Amino acid sequence: MGTLVGMASTRTDPLTLEVVDLIGTVVARYHEEYELAAAQHSLTGAQARVLGLLALEPLPMRRIAVSLRCEPSNVTGIVDRLEARGLVERRPDPADRRVKLAVPTDEGRATARRLRESLEFAREPLAGLSVAERTLLRDLLRRMLGEPVAP
Amino acid sequence: MGTLVGMASTRTDPLTLEVVDLIGTVVARYHEEYELAAAQHSLTGAQARVLGLLALEPLPMRRIAVSLRCEPSNVTGIVDRLEARGLVERRPDPADRRVKLAVPTDEGRATARRLRESLEFAREPLAGLSVAERTLLRDLLRRMLGEPVAP
DNA sequence: AAGAGATGTTTCATGACCTGAAACAACCAT
DNA sequence: ATGGTTGTTTCAGGTCATGAAACATCTCTT
Secondary structure, eight states, X not given: OOOSTTOOOTTTOHHHHHHHHHHHHHHHHHXXXXXXXXXXXXXXXXXXXXXXXXXXXXXXXXXXXXXXXXXXXXXXXXXXXXXXXXXEEEEEEXXXXXXXXXXXXXXXXXXXXXXXXXXXXXXXGGGGSOHHHHHHHHHHHHHHTXXXXXX | OOOSTTOOOTTTOHHHHHHHHHHHHHHHHHHHHHHHHHHHTTOOHHHHHHHHHHHHSXXXXXXXXXXXXXXXXXXXXXXXXXXXXXXXXXXXXTTEEEEEEEEEOHHHHHHHXXXXXXXXXXXXXXXXXXXXXXXXXXXXXXXXXTOOSOO
């Protein structure tokens, strides 16, 4: 993993620090816009994330917790609040009477769709980059995340 | 901004969606590691952010709130908890008796330094990129954020 | 110099999120 | 059938966050 001779310590060289800083800025802006978009639909960030998940596929509580990386007891409250607004409902799982499936209502699906659209629009800063640049960015991010570059 | 003819709508083309997704992954990982590093020092994320700010420079409550983009009344509680742990203390501002400066104690500064080190270490995925690649990534991120590329 | 308005901090009420422990029902393996 | 495991909820306790109100202090205007 990198030669020792001439290694400017990836921890401290100015270039790396600047990239880390830029990523910090991206992270901050991403979060701001996400919370803002959620708030425009009278949702909190957590509620928006759960609704977004369920719009793809109804899920048992347990799996929501895994996706959110939090305790199942926490999910109970979030789904409670979504249910109180009529965006989600709990259905028994016919295959296992212990589990409850959280499934979005029609209104929940519509809200999720609008949310997704405003989010995509909010993330538009990529528009300033050409296709070649976006491809480059994609490959660099993939490598950074340890994913294979070739599809 | 971009020709209309042949424009694949930056909102929906697969490349852009993938980049957006990758950025989402980066954001998630960044946050996880930040919270984890904070927790290893028995701090919450908010407390770690404030302590990190104060380690650079003592600040009045109001300015902490601006940095965190939250209400000043919220900062009171966070600094209360840092103060209760002996990491920060409030000092009167000689120039204006209304304001209270939050200044880290020696222990607070030491904690901030250790935190910063573990954070930098946690952000090490950049090590997999060459200098040329990091430079490229820096420029792309700058452009994406609407910053000038040339220093 | 005095009063009026602005500013900085705190307190309080309220609510969302989050965890960990405990309860409960239902599953599954022996 | 019994015992252990798993999925969900409830509860207590803590942090973060907002907005309104109180309070002290500053600053501007006259």
